[in-house]
Amino acid sequence: MTKRTTVNSDKQSSKKLPKHMRRYLTRLGLGLGFYGAMLGGSIVAINKLDLTFQIKATLAVLTAAPIVFIIWAISQLLADPEMDEFEKMIMVRCSLYATGLVLTVATVWGFLENFAEVGRFPLYMMFPLFWIFFGIVNPLVRRRFK
Numbered sequence: 001m002t003k004r005t006t007v008n009s010d011k012q013s014s015k016k017l018p019k020h021m022r023r024y025l026t027r028l029g030l031g032l033g034f035y036g037a038m039l040g041g042s043i044v045a046i047n048k049l050d051l052t053f054q055i056k057a058t059l060a061v062l063t064a065a066p067i068v069f070i071i072w073a074i075s076q077l078l079a080d081p082e083m084d085e086f087e088k089m090i091m092v093r094c095s096l097y098a099t100g101l102v103l104t105v106a107t108v109w110g111f112l113e114n115f116a117e118v119g120r121f122p123l124y125m126m127f128p129l130f131w132i133f134f135g136i137v138n139p140l141v142r143r144r145f146k
Helices: 009-015 019-048 053-079 085-116 123-143
Strands: none
Touching: 019 053, 053 085, 085 123
């Protein structure tokens, strides 16, 4: 008796990410890696070295620069003709809701700072806050279509 083994190429190919997602994840990884390196280096430099205002300002801008690259990577993914239209719509809706939530938090906190004299909220946390909200709304948006 011989055993028959069949290789299901559909199962194998489904485990591999599509090319557009691999490009996106590569770009995202580069952006996050550069951001981490810049953030770590900037923190060490600010804490250990006596820097001029100009150098501190340059470090601040360079540390934030990878965020622009990450946003560009997302825009490239959404513009990619290989990406599924439904997934694009989900990403756009999640982005819209997350942006609205970040703007709401920023506005409310701004009023609290001015009216109730609460502590300042660090503005550099707005980008991570956006992604926290994106992660929260993503399953909620997807649930509407199940």
